[in-house]
Amino acid sequence: MSKPSLPQGTRDFSAAVVHKRNYILQTIQKVFELYGFQPLETPAMENLETLMGKYGEEGDKLIFKILNNGLDNPAKQDATTAAFDKVLAGKSSKDITERALRYDLTIPFARYVAMNHAQLTMPFKRYQMQPVWRADRPQKGRYREFYQCDADVVGSSSLLNELELTHIYASVFEKLKLPVEIRINSRKILVALATVCGGADKMIDITVAIDKLDKIGIEKVKEELSGRGLNVVQIATIEKYLQISGSNAEKINQLTALIGEVPEGVDGLQEINTLLEHFTAFPNVNLVADFTLARGLNYYTGIIFEVKALGVSMGSIGGGGRYNDLTGLFGVKDIPGVGISFGVDRIYDVLEELNAFPETIQSSTKVLFFNTGATESASAFLLLQELRNRGIAAEIFHENLKFDKQFKYAEKKNIGYVVIIGENELAAGTCVVKNLTTGTQETISREALLTYLF
Amino acid sequence: MSKPSLPQGTRDFSAAVVHKRNYILQTIQKVFELYGFQPLETPAMENLETLMGKYGEEGDKLIFKILNNGLDNPAKQDATTAAFDKVLAGKSSKDITERALRYDLTIPFARYVAMNHAQLTMPFKRYQMQPVWRADRPQKGRYREFYQCDADVVGSSSLLNELELTHIYASVFEKLKLPVEIRINSRKILVALATVCGGADKMIDITVAIDKLDKIGIEKVKEELSGRGLNVVQIATIEKYLQISGSNAEKINQLTALIGEVPEGVDGLQEINTLLEHFTAFPNVNLVADFTLARGLNYYTGIIFEVKALGVSMGSIGGGGRYNDLTGLFGVKDIPGVGISFGVDRIYDVLEELNAFPETIQSSTKVLFFNTGATESASAFLLLQELRNRGIAAEIFHENLKFDKQFKYAEKKNIGYVVIIGENELAAGTCVVKNLTTGTQETISREALLTYLF
Numbered sequence: 001m002s003k004p005s006l007p008q009g010t011r012d013f014s015a016a017v018v019h020k021r022n023y024i025l026q027t028i029q030k031v032f033e034l035y036g037f038q039p040l041e042t043p044a045m046e047n048l049e050t051l052m053g054k055y056g057e058e059g060d061k062l063i064f065k066i067l068n069n070g071l072d073n074p075a076k077q078d079a080t081t082a083a084f085d086k087v088l089a090g091k092s093s094k095d096i097t098e099r100a101l102r103y104d105l106t107i108p109f110a111r112y113v114a115m116n117h118a119q120l121t122m123p124f125k126r127y128q129m130q131p132v133w134r135a136d137r138p139q140k141g142r143y144r145e146f147y148q149c150d151a152d153v154v155g156s157s158s159l160l161n162e163l164e165l166t167h168i169y170a171s172v173f174e175k176l177k178l179p180v181e182i183r184i185n186s187r188k189i190l191v192a193l194a195t196v197c198g199g200a201d202k203m204i205d206i207t208v209a210i211d212k213l214d215k216i217g218i219e220k221v222k223e224e225l226s227g228r229g230l231n232v233v234q235i236a237t238i239e240k241y242l243q244i245s246g247s248n249a250e251k252i253n254q255l256t257a258l259i260g261e262v263p264e265g266v267d268g269l270q271e272i273n274t275l276l277e278h279f280t281a282f283p284n285v286n287l288v289a290d291f292t293l294a295r296g297l298n299y300y301t302g303i304i305f306e307v308k309a310l311g312v313s314m315g316s317i318g319g320g321g322r323y324n325d326l327t328g329l330f331g332v333k334d335i336p337g338v339g340i341s342f343g344v345d346r347i348y349d350v351l352e353e354l355n356a357f358p359e360t361i362q363s364s365t366k367v368l369f370f371n372t373g374a375t376e377s378a379s380a381f382l383l384l385q386e387l388r389n390r391g392i393a394a395e396i397f398h399e400n401l402k403f404d405k406q407f408k409y410a411e412k413k414n415i416g417y418v419v420i421i422g423e424n425e426l427a428a429g430t431c432v433v434k435n436l437t438t439g440t441q442e443t444i445s446r447e448a449l450l451t452y453l454f
Numbered sequence: 455m456s457k458p459s460l461p462q463g464t465r466d467f468s469a470a471v472v473h474k475r476n477y478i479l480q481t482i483q484k485v486f487e488l489y490g491f492q493p494l495e496t497p498a499m500e501n502l503e504t505l506m507g508k509y510g511e512e513g514d515k516l517i518f519k520i521l522n523n524g525l526d527n528p529a530k531q532d533a534t535t536a537a538f539d540k541v542l543a544g545k546s547s548k549d550i551t552e553r554a555l556r557y558d559l560t561i562p563f564a565r566y567v568a569m570n571h572a573q574l575t576m577p578f579k580r581y582q583m584q585p586v587w588r589a590d591r592p593q594k595g596r597y598r599e600f601y602q603c604d605a606d607v608v609g610s611s612s613l614l615n616e617l618e619l620t621h622i623y624a625s626v627f628e629k630l631k632l633p634v635e636i637r638i639n640s641r642k643i644l645v646a647l648a649t650v651c652g653g654a655d656k657m658i659d660i661t662v663a664i665d666k667l668d669k670i671g672i673e674k675v676k677e678e679l680s681g682r683g684l685n686v687v688q689i690a691t692i693e694k695y696l697q698i699s700g701s702n703a704e705k706i707n708q709l710t711a712l713i714g715e716v717p718e719g720v721d722g723l724q725e726i727n728t729l730l731e732h733f734t735a736f737p738n739v740n741l742v743a744d745f746t747l748a749r750g751l752n753y754y755t756g757i758i759f760e761v762k763a764l765g766v767s768m769g770s771i772g773g774g775g776r777y778n779d780l781t782g783l784f785g786v787k788d789i790p791g792v793g794i795s796f797g798v799d800r801i802y803d804v805l806e807e808l809n810a811f812p813e814t815i816q817s818s819t820k821v822l823f824f825n826t827g828a829t830e831s832a833s834a835f836l837l838l839q840e841l842r843n844r845g846i847a848a849e850i851f852h853e854n855l856k857f858d859k860q861f862k863y864a865e866k867k868n869i870g871y872v873v874i875i876g877e878n879e880l881a882a883g884t885c886v887v888k889n890l891t892t893g894t895q896e897t898i899s900r901e902a903l904l905t906y907l908f
Binding site: 003004005006007010011012013014015018019033034035036038039040041042043044045046047050061062064065066067069096097098099101111112114115116121123125126131133135144145153156158160161163164167171278280330331363364365371377378381382385388391392393394395396398399409412413 | 457458459460461464465466467468469472473476487488489490492493494495496497498499500501504515516518519520521523550551552553555565566568569570575577579580585587589598599607610612614615617618621625732734784785817818819825831832835836839842845846847848849850852853863866867
């Protein structure tokens with residue numbers, strides 16, 4: 001028997017980690033619900049055709065496909081061989097695989113809305129917190145199974161939704177006591193920039209190049225722009241655009257000078273202004289106009305968001321934006337929407353690094369009853385059940401072993417109190433209770449124990 | 455664009471369903487924690503070799519295997535063709551698939567314990583609530599993705615664990631207000647029966663046949679026993695065993711007459727007696743000795759459990775048992791354990807049928823602010839944020855539309871209160887609040903609203 005192991009890029013989560021992750025997820029969930037968002041859960045598996053072609057060529061390669069069952073049926077072998085040939089030729093064949101694992105939560109959501117839009121109350125506000133799977137090369141901080149945590153509104157073009165989502169971000173990170181900067185830009189401003197630099201058709205080239213600024217730096221971005229056919233004057237304009245800096249107001253002034261003549265630019269600037277103006281102050285959260293923000297995904301059409309944790313070196317811990325026509329991918333047109341996502345794994349790492357998880361979330365057993373023999377245990381068991389009925393997590397040690405072993409169990413499980421009912425206590429209707437934090441110990445009546453522990 | 459659809463046997467869960475499912479899961483989770491169990495989460499994917507051969511031949515066929523990525527790499531084609539040939543020959547090849555989806559929670563738990571036993575505090579009590587996947591033919595009540603919900607204790611042979619698990623069952627179903635019968639038997643009694651009927655080596659034959667009693671009836675069970683080589687006298691003994699009936703005490707008396715001479719029988723009877731004797735009364739829960747209970751899985755060695763809902767026609771909604779050596783599958787011997795499982799989907803269906811979900815679990819937005827224009831909305835937004843800060847779920851309608859449209863949105867989302875701040879209210883510092891349940895409406899100050907809604 002070879003030693004068991006986990007697939008590369010996957011993890012077991014032990015109790016301490018589950019408690020911390022749930023603290024993050026529940027904080028986000030509560031805020032989502034305060035803002036009128038309702039939960040949705042979609043299956044881990046989607047039809048392959050639902051996913052393929054939605055994430056670009058690179059994304060398609062990272063989708064985990066599920067082998068059809070029954071391939072070992074000899075009657076089917078000829079057909080199956082032909083099907084394998086198709087897979088070998090680079091085409092996935094339905095005879096081999098027709099299902100795949102969820103790659104993100106956005107496309108399943110779009111699929112759900114396309115299937116159910118007639119029944120949904122619009123604007124439809126949903127949140128979704130589920131794992132996704134990607135066949136990425138595993139590395140530090142990058143896993144093949146990880147949680148996404150999204151909120152989207154569809155069926156509304158109102159900028160109020162962007163304002164609400166900005167406040168959801170702020171409220172969550174305020175509750176998590178995690179200082180952040182929410183960065184916003186608008187794809188309309190990027191369209192305006194492209195218009196100024198030789199035409200709106202350059203928009204995607206410019207966006208793709210700008211999106212790499214953080215990783216490759218300004219010189220490489222200029223090389224990339226040149227490679228994508230932009231001339232020296234156009235590249236100079238883009239460089240000027242990327243160098244815009246200062247306070248929100250200063251940046252907006254500089255940008256207005258650059259693209260303020262283009263209608264899309266005017267629109268985009270007005271949106272940014274509105275959000276900045278109506279953003280409520282949060283002590284630990286800044287809202288910042290960041291015109292270097294581009295976001296890779298092509299479906300964004302309006303405001304785009306990104307969240308950076310302050311004081312730690314970590315990529316974005318959240319992002320999102322407005323899209324005009326996501327369900328159009330599934331044949332249902334004209335349902336505009338806007339959404340945001342939380343990077344739960346990165347938020348976890350940041351909270352860990354800042355030592356910002358509250359101690360109270362490590363819920364454990366509060367009381368351990370020692371096992372001192374069958375008769376005593378039977379009596380202890382009744383008291384134990386009374387504690388549980390009152391909501392106190394309690395256990396009885398499984399065997400009548402030496403006290404030091406029972407103490408050791410209590411220590412390892414971080415249990416606060418030990419209760420001992422020996423022969424004498426049983427006869428007297430009392431129990432010995434020991435506080436393992438302070439070390440104090442006293443003998444009290446069984447009734448008194450019920451109040452003692454509150 | 456073809457209409458999007460879901461893979462067979464999978465489901466989307468909308469908000470109303472998610473709330474109901476979470477009510478069940480959270481009820482179970484709270485009880486698990488009251489009893490000192492701590493959470494574990496394992497990845498959706500396991501190495502194929504971790505799962506294969508653990509669920510019997512039929513089970514192996516129902517495991518969803520994941521296609522390796524990069525199969526469309528031309529450089530690999532020769533090797534890949536050979537690998538596909540192996541799959542066609544009925545052997546899964548590592549070149550095609552080396553990962554699979556979790557089929558249950560027990561084997562991943564055993565794998566986890568085998569990998570981590572040196573670090574775990576024994577007895578190790580874990581609970582796990584996660585989806586599993588099976589390529590079963592979908593039918594009413596049977597899905598390809600469904601939740602399992604398990605609690606196991608490993609590292610202890612004490613019957614106290616069985617007693618605790620029995621009470622976990624009772625406590626959960628009591629809290630869910632679902633009348634149930636918990637049925638218990640012991641594999642030791644089945645060993646004793648086999649001993650009486652021609653030898654302990656007949657144990658598996660007898661167990662497999664008895665396990666089908668509910669589905670195929672006594673006559674077919676007898677045919678099956680005959681087919682498995684048991685003679686007329688032996689079959690008559692088994693029939694007598696299966697006809698044992700009456701109260702717990704009466705059944706135990708009849709069984710004692712039948713197998714009370716066999717040491718395993720004595721052991722098994724004593725275990726059953728102990729559990730019955732120490733079981734605390736719950737108004738809606740009966741604990742019943744049921745000697746026809748067999749449970750299909752071969753790894754059980756002691757007490758076995760099954761839970762049936764009373765008053766509805768539905769298979770078991772829970773089951774489990776003691777096993778001596780589950781981690782032995784992964785090379786780590788001598789870690790005995792016992793576990794139970796909750797059938798969440800079936801519990802859901804039963805609660806639905808009995809109309810037993812509490813109304814309060816359908817949490818929704820409590821207050822909708824009407825949108826009466828940009829200036830009023832900006833002012834309403836500040837009040838809205840104050841409500842949210844006080845924990846009240848609230849929304850503002852996304853656009854300044856006619857009131858009937860805004861009312862309709864509130865109705866559809868089952869929102870309790872509407873707040874209107876028009877031009878006059880804005881000037882006066884007041885708001886109109888309408889209770890949509892009672893229809894009453896009044897104009898109050900903005901400050902008064904904050905207390906009005908509690």
